[in-house]
Amino acid sequence: MKIKVWVNGKLVQDDIAPDMTLFNYLRDKGYKSVKCGCDTSNCGLCTVWVEEKAVLSCSVLAMRVDGKHVTTLEGLQDEAEAFGMMLASEGAEQCGYCSPGLIMNVLRMKRELKNPTDEEIKAYLSGNLCRCTGYMGQLRAIKKYMSQNGEA
Amino acid sequence: MKTVHQPIIKLDAKALVTGKPVYTEDLAPSDCLVVKLLRSPHAYAKILEIKKDIALKVPGIECILTYEDVPQQRFTMAGQSYPEPSPYDRLILDKYVRYVGDPVAIVAGENEKAVDRALKLIKVQYEILEPVLDFEQAIDHPSCIHPEEDYHVNFDIGNEVKRNICCKEGFEVGDINKAFSESDVVLERTYHTKANNQAMMETFKTYTYLDYNGRLNIVTATQIPFHVRRILARALDMPKSKVRVIKPRIGGGFGAKQTVVSEPYPALVTLKTGKPARLFFTRTETFMASTSRHEMKITVKIGADKEGHIKGIEMYTLSNTGAYGEHGPTTVGLSGHKTMSLYNKAEALKFSCDVVYSNTMSAGAFRGYGATQGTFALESAMNELAVELNMDPIALRKLNMLEVGESIKAYYGEILQSCGLLECLETGKKMIEWDKKYPSYRVDDHKVRGVGMAMTMQGSGISNIDIASSQIRLNDDGFYTLLIGAADMGTGCDTILAQMAAECLECDLDKIVVNGVDTDQSPYDTGSYASSTTYVTGMSVIKACEELKEKMLKEAALQLGIAQEALIFEGHQISNEEGTVTISLDTLAQNAVVGEHDCLIAQASHSSPVSPPPFMVGFAEVEVDTETGHTEMIDYVGVVDCGTVINTSLARIQAEGGIAQGIGMALYEDITYTAEGKMRNNTFMQHNIPTRLDVGNISVAFESTYEPTGPFGAKSIGEVVINTPCPAIAHAIYNATGVRVRELPITPEKIILGGE
Numbered sequence: 053m054k055i056k057v058w059v060n061g062k063l064v065q066d067d068i069a070p071d072m073t074l075f076n077y078l079r080d081k082g083y084k085s086v087k088c089g090c091d092t093s094n095c096g097l098c099t100v101w102v103e104e105k106a107v108l109s110c111s112v113l114a115m116r117v118d119g120k121h122v123t124t125l126e127g128l129q130d131e132a133e134a135f136g137m138m139l140a141s142e143g144a145e146q147c148g149y150c151s152p153g154l155i156m157n158v159l160r161m162k163r164e165l166k167n168p169t170d171e172e173i174k175a176y177l178s179g180n181l182c183r184c185t186g187y188m189g190q191l192r193a194i195k196k197y198m199s200q201n202g203e204a
Numbered sequence: 205m206k207t208v209h210q211p212i213i214k215l216d217a218k219a220l221v222t223g224k225p226v227y228t229e230d231l232a233p234s235d236c237l238v239v240k241l242l243r244s245p246h247a248y249a250k251i252l253e254i255k256k257d258i259a260l261k262v263p264g265i266e267c268i269l270t271y272e273d274v275p276q277q278r279f280t281m282a283g284q285s286y287p288e289p290s291p292y293d294r295l296i297l298d299k300y301v302r303y304v305g306d307p308v309a310i311v312a313g314e315n316e317k318a319v320d321r322a323l324k325l326i327k328v329q330y331e332i333l334e335p336v337l338d339f340e341q342a343i344d345h346p347s348c349i350h351p352e353e354d355y356h357v358n359f360d361i362g363n364e365v366k367r368n369i370c371c372k373e374g375f376e377v378g379d380i381n382k383a384f385s386e387s388d389v390v391l392e393r394t395y396h397t398k399a400n401n402q403a404m405m406e407t408f409k410t411y412t413y414l415d416y417n418g419r420l421n422i423v424t425a426t427q428i429p430f431h432v433r434r435i436l437a438r439a440l441d442m443p444k445s446k447v448r449v450i451k452p453r454i455g456g457g458f459g460a461k462q463t464v465v466s467e468p469y470p471a472l473v474t475l476k477t478g479k480p481a482r483l484f485f486t487r488t489e490t491f492m493a494s495t496s497r498h499e500m501k502i503t504v505k506i507g508a509d510k511e512g513h514i515k516g517i518e519m520y521t522l523s524n525t526g527a528y529g530e531h532g533p534t535t536v537g538l539s540g541h542k543t544m545s546l547y548n549k550a551e552a553l554k555f556s557c558d559v560v561y562s563n564t565m566s567a568g569a570f571r572g573y574g575a576t577q578g579t580f581a582l583e584s585a586m587n588e589l590a591v592e593l594n595m596d597p598i599a600l601r602k603l604n605m606l607e608v609g610e611s612i613k614a615y616y617g618e619i620l621q622s623c624g625l626l627e628c629l630e631t632g633k634k635m636i637e638w639d640k641k642y643p644s645y646r647v648d649d650h651k652v653r654g655v656g657m658a659m660t661m662q663g664s665g666i667s668n669i670d671i672a673s674s675q676i677r678l679n680d681d682g683f684y685t686l687l688i689g690a691a692d693m694g695t696g697c698d699t700i701l702a703q704m705a706a707e708c709l710e711c712d713l714d715k716i717v718v719n720g721v722d723t724d725q726s727p728y729d730t731g732s733y734a735s736s737t738t739y740v741t742g743m744s745v746i747k748a749c750e751e752l753k754e755k756m757l758k759e760a761a762l763q764l765g766i767a768q769e770a771l772i773f774e775g776h777q778i779s780n781e782e783g784t785v786t787i788s789l790d791t792l793a794q795n796a797v798v799g800e801h802d803c804l805i806a807q808a809s810h811s812s813p814v815s816p817p818p819f820m821v822g823f824a825e826v827e828v829d830t831e832t833g834h835t836e837m838i839d840y841v842g843v844v845d846c847g848t849v850i851n852t853s854l855a856r857i858q859a860e861g862g863i864a865q866g867i868g869m870a871l872y873e874d875i876t877y878t879a880e881g882k883m884r885n886n887t888f889m890q891h892n893i894p895t896r897l898d899v900g901n902i903s904v905a906f907e908s909t910y911e912p913t914g915p916f917g918a919k920s921i922g923e924v925v926i927n928t929p930c931p932a933i934a935h936a937i938y939n940a941t942g943v944r945v946r947e948l949p950i951t952p953e954k955i956i957l958g959g960e
Contacts, residue, residue, distance in 0.1 A: 084230040085223020087455075089405045090487040094888035097405060125223035136221025140213045143853035146861070147694020148220025149405040149455030155221060174896045181888065183403050184456055184694060186864030187896040189857050 055118040059083070060127025068114050074100070074107075077114035078124060085125035085152040089181065096180035099153040100124050106160045108179075125152045131159050135197045144189030146182075154180045158194055168198060207706040207713055208916050211853035214699045215718060216453060216692075226453040228425045229484055232411040236482035237266050239470045240319045242309040242326055243493060244301035247335035247563040247881025248347060251299050251328060254309060259325035264318035266477055268326065269310040271297040274472065275441035278354055281464040281495075282530040282568065283428030283435070285669050285730055287358035291370060291529040293350050296439055296468045301330075302349055302527035303565050304882045305493035312473040312481055335563035335881050339499065339524035342368045342560035349527065349561040361533040370525045371533035371559040375540075377613045378552030383516025387507030389592050394503045395581040396947040397930070399496040399524070399875040400868070401885075402570050403893050404693075406455020407490040408466035411482035412474040415448070422471055423450045427461040427691045428731035429721045435464050436471055451721040457693035458865070459569035462733040463530050465494045491886035495568025496875055498535050498559075499524040502581035512595050514604045516552040517544050519582065523559045523574075528566035532559040535569070539578030542661055545615040545817070546582075546625075548606035553614045563881055569733060571865065572926045575662055580948065583658035583931035588944070597657060597935070598629060598638065605659070616667070618814050622919065624845030625659065627907035628821040632657070632843040635903060636823035643939035650831045653838060656935025657823045660927035663815035664911075664920035665736035671811040672741035673727035674748045676705060678756060678804035680797070682776060682789030683715045689729025690741040691721050695922065696854045697737040701745050703850060704915055708749035710775030727807060735818070735920030738850055740810055742915035747808030755804055760787050763795050816911050818919040819845040822863070822928025824936040825900075833952030835937060837867055837900030842925065845907050848917035852906075855921050859904040862925025868894045869926075870933040874949050 056065050059081065068077060075098045078086045086109055089095035098109040101123040125132050132155050139145045139155075154177065161168070161176050168176070173194055174187075182190065219226050256268040274296040282290035297307055309326055313319040336345045350365050357363045362372030384390050410424040420442070426432050429449040437444040454461065470481035485494070505518040521539045525532030540555030572579075590597040606612060608623050633639070636655055644654040675687040686705050692698040702716040709715075721729075729741060753773050760778040761768035764787055770780050779786040796804050825839040842863050849855045872892040876884045885891035910917035930948060937955060938944050945959045 084225035087227075087405075089407070090888045092487070092887045092889050095405065095487075129222055132222050133218065137213070137217065139221060140217035141211070141853065143211070143214070143696065143851070143857040145214065145217055145220050146696070146857060147405065147454060147456040148216070149227065149694070151221050152223040155223075178895050178897050181405065181893065181895060183405055183458070183865070183893060184861045185857050186860035186862070186902055187899055188860045188902050189853075191896070 053115055055115055057117050058121040060123055070115060072114045073110055074112040074114045074117055075109040078109060083124045083126050087149055087152060089150065094181065096157065097150055097153040099156040101156065101160065106157050125156060128159060135159065138197050139190065139193040142189035142193045144185045144193055146184035150180060150182045158197065162198060205707055207703045208850055209848060209852060212699060212703055212713060212851050214696045215702060227406060227455055228409040228411065228423055228452055231423060231452055232482045233480055236411050236480040237312040237314065237473060237477065238316050238319050239310060239312045239473050239481050239483040240323060241307045241469060242311060242323050244304060244306040244308050246301060246330055246332055247304050247337065248333040249301050249330040250333060251301065251308065252331055253329040255327040259322040262318050262322045262325065264314035265322045266312045266314065267473065268322065269297065269472060269476065271299050275439065277438060277441050278356055279435055279438045280530060281435065283431040283462040283464065283731055283733065284534065286434060289361055289533045290531060291363060292356040293529050296472060303563050305565060306527065310469050310473060312477065336368065337563055337877060337881050339560055339562045340501065340522065342562050343558065349563060368561045369558055370529045370561055371536065372557065373537065374556030376554040380516050380518050380552040380554040383552035384507040387515045388510045390505065390507045391585060391589050391592055392503065392505040393585050393588060393946060394501060395584055396501050397499065397577040397580050398948050399499045399567060400570065400873040401491050401496050401875065401891055402458040402460035404456025404458055404460055407487055408485040408494060410466040410470050411480065412470045413480035414474060414478060419446050419448055420471060420474060421448045421450065422467055423452065424467050425454045425461055426451055427457045427693050427733055429691055429723050430689060430728055431731055432464055432467055433723050436467055439468050440471060440475060449723045451691050453720065454693040458571045459573065459733065460494055461693060462569040462731065463495050487888065488886045491891060492565060492883045495530055495566050497570040498567040498574065498577065500539060500577040502539060502578060504581050504585040506585055506589055508589060508593065512593050512600050512603050514547050514550045517547060517550055518554040519544065521557040523557060524562055524564065524567060525559050526562055526564045526566040530566050530568045532567065535574035538574030541614050542575035542663065543578040543582040545612045546606060546659060546661055547604045548610050548612050549604055564877060565883065571862065571923050573923065576927045579658065579660045579927040580930035584934055584946065587931065587935045598633060601629065601659060621816060621913065622847055622909035622911040623819060624907040624909040625819045628819060628843040628845055631905050631907055632821045632823045632841050635841040635905065636825060636839060638823065641825065647827060651827055651829055652940040653825060653827045654936040654940025655823060655825045656932045656939055657821065658928040658931035658935065659819065659821045660924060661817035661819050662735055662920060662924035663817055664739035664914065665812055665815055666734045667813055667815040668811065670730045670734060670736045670740050671809055672729045672744040673807060673809040674741065674744040675727050675805065675807040676748045676752050678752065678789060678793045680790055680793045682793060683717060684709065686716050686718045687726050688718065688741060689721055689726040690737045691732040693732055695858065696851065697732060700738055700850050700854065701741060704742050704745045705749050708746055735922045738918050739914050739920050740812055742918060744808050744810035746915050747810060748806050751808055752804065752806035755802065755806055756792060759796055759802055759804060760792055763787060763792060812913060814913055816913060816919050818847065818921060818924045820924045820928055822932040824929065824932040826933060826936040826940060828937055828940040828955065830941060833955035835871060835950065835952065837898065839900055840867065840902045840929065842928065843905045843907055844921065844925065845909050846921040847909055847911035847914050847919035849906050849908060850916065850918050855906065856904050858921045859925045860902045863902050863929055864894055864899045866926045866929025867899050867933065869948060870930040871949050
């Protein structure tokens with residue numbers, strides 16, 4: 053079936069299989085930042101934005117983004133680097149495999165929550181698994197980033 | 205120090221956080237054949253017939269391979285130095301399937317849909333055999349799991365395969381019976397640790413292709429590129445010279461990738477078809493068809509006098525290696541060697557074990573590698589002994605723990621040269637506010653908080669076996685290329701080793717270029733496991749840098765016409781003592797590659813006769829709801845002695861991450877099987893690794909010591925950090941509730957049922 057979608061601001065028209073997931077669609081189009089860590093919508097690695105809302109791309113059919121705007125980490129490179137290097141200053145990107153999904157959600161949280169508590173941050177990001185860091189270094193970096201002023 | 209002992213950002217950080225395509229799956233060519241595996245639905249069966257004719261008719265199917273298509277040379281998938289202690293008990297595909305998930309057929313096709321369809325159309329006829337599902341019933345069970353005639357062990361490991369015994373070993377120092385008879389208190393307890401999954405975020409991924417020389421290229425997420433080359437050459441019955449292994453960036457390993465897992469299948473497809481092929485494991489496959497931590501039942505007997513002096517410790521470990529023997533003979537010993545050694549003052553120590561086969565998924569390497577299981581047992585027993593003796597558990601440790609200068613009896617007589625255990629105990633005790641909180645305090649009418657503690661040691665590499673080599677080259681513009689064979693799996697070893705090189709060569713880190721491993725290019729390294737990278741590979745980097753410095757001075761002497769003894773290496777340049785004559789490294793390097801000169805390349809190997817133990821003390825504070833048994837982590841304090849900390853932020857993350865994994869093992873993670881032998885917990889829905897809501901607050905401190913045999917005084921950190929949470933949390937729960945749970949994970953049900 054035919055879809056029309058804006059990926060990172062660029063209009064794309066495609067003919068796709070009706071059972072194709074948004075995850076597979078984006079990977080096939082070369083948006084390799086989008087990762088998959090589970091088969092059960094548990095890990096958060098495949099997080100992207102659809103119309104400025106964080107979604108798990110493994111659990112959305114590609115046809116459902118017809119006419120919509122999709123954002124991946126490739127479309128947020130400056131912000132990804134700004135927060136990402138704070139993460140790296142703590143050593144908390146580690147293997148990096150969960151970083152894109154986490155960063156997509158952190159950048160969303162920055163837009164949605166003002167001065168969140170630690171508990172609010174943890175709750176917002178509870179769907180983003182990480183096996184390397186134990187989450188503490190991530191939290192240190194996130195708190196630094198969230199307390200920064202300026203345009204999100 | 206300028207670069208060492210600093211919080212240096214990882215060299216690959218920017219690529220990782222901006223989502224660049226750097227992992228195996230990102231790099232695989234789009235024209236790879238899609239490879240998937242048909243897996244056994246039975247725990248134990250013999251394949252009678254495989255009908256693949258209908259499946260082969262699916263458009264786009266390239267080949268379907270079965271046990272009739274594979275080389276008949278048994279091998280082990282364990283990533284260990286040759287000759288491997290693990291038995292050669294596998295074929296790529298076998299006529300027998302030994303656990304639910306064991307591969308039956310390899311299907312390769314142009315696209316996923318075709319392969320999925322073909323998988324459903326293969327008809328297999330099995331003769332179902334009685335499986336061995338309870339590892340305590342494995343020895344002399346009517347079913348023999350490895351009846352094959354060509355089963356092979358490389359050397360004596362106490363193997364009795366017809367009795368389902370993979371390995372049997374033991375040791376005794378001193379007279380254990382005498383020690384117990386002279387004790388005032390003798391305590392005997394049995395502890396049970398479960399199989400857990402490493403659960404790194406990147407599953408197993410491999411792609412393969414033939415290059416222009418007709419050689420098999422294997423790009424794979426592995427911790428052991430050189431072992432993969434050797435193992436695959438044997439499994440595929442081809443010369444090692446025809447195999448090349450490339451390791452790109454890896455999304456975590458924790459030991460899972462110290463075993464060959466996904467590599468043989470696409471490799472066989474590429475050899476059969478000549479086409480590139482790729483196999484990416486799903487999470488479900490990663491759970492049910494790789495390797496887990498060895499499940500162990502450990503009986504501990506400790507004897508002590510009234511004052512708390514430990515007279516003797518005896519441990520017996522029964523370990524479940526599952527369907528295959530990967531890492532079976534090598535993990536089990538650590539449950540004794542790396543636990544009893546803490547109490548080296550005891551007069552007698554005895555250890556014995558059986559490692560048994562069963563029809564569950566093969567166990568393998570997982571951070572801690574047997575020491576984690578043993579630490580839960582012995583440290584829990586120590587905490588029980590403290591109660592028997594009416595002693596503070598910290599005081600009991602202080603009275604008995606090993607000290608610098610001691611020859612460690614249960615650790616090959618190694619002399620301990622660095623030990624910060626006492627400092628770790630004191631610092632951790634303050635951080636957790638032990639004196640204020642021990643043993644427990646009430647929060648409200650049904651919530652109680654308790655504190656608990658444990659200590660541990662690990663090793664730094666495998667003494668006399670691990671070997672690492674490094675090469676370093678000076679290039680024009682005065683930058684260096686550092687070639688290593690150690691596999692960075694996300695821990696940052698490329699960065700840590702570059703830090704050491706920069707420190708030696710007195711330059712900025714950006715002057716050091718490091719790359720991933722390619723067995724055609726990189727110098728040999730046994731691989732990134734056994735906590736060896738910083739300690740063993742680090743020393744080889746230092747040696748290579750020192751040699752390069754010598755060569756640069758010699759070459760500068762030649763180019764400047766000044767005696768080498770009169771020259772000084774200053775990092776960016778070489779000068780004479782007066783500073784009147786200088787040559788930049790850029791000029792030195794440029795001159796050295798024109799005409800008759802010595803190109804400035806140095807290399808060195810390192811192997812260590814000792815494996816100095818890093819130490820850690822862990823303190824847990826938990827809150828238990830006495831009505832529901834629900835346990836919440838409040839605080840975890842870990843204080844680590846890893847010698848000199850090379851990278852302060854990366855070491856902290858290692859410790860925090862290891863503690864979080866330990867919390868998962870203590871409270872949540874448990875691989876269980878149905879009565880038919882099917883794994884229940886094969887997704888993140890059922891195998892719950894901790895989320896950020898589950899770990900409480902983790903605080904880490906370092907008590908640095910100086911290990912004379914290590915690079916800049918460093919010891920290892922990678923594994924020691926996972927060991928303390930299980931016993932410390934069990935202890936904290938006991939202190940809060942009075943309930944001893946001796947079987948992991950410590951679930952609310954077990955607490956409410958009083959530990960039964």
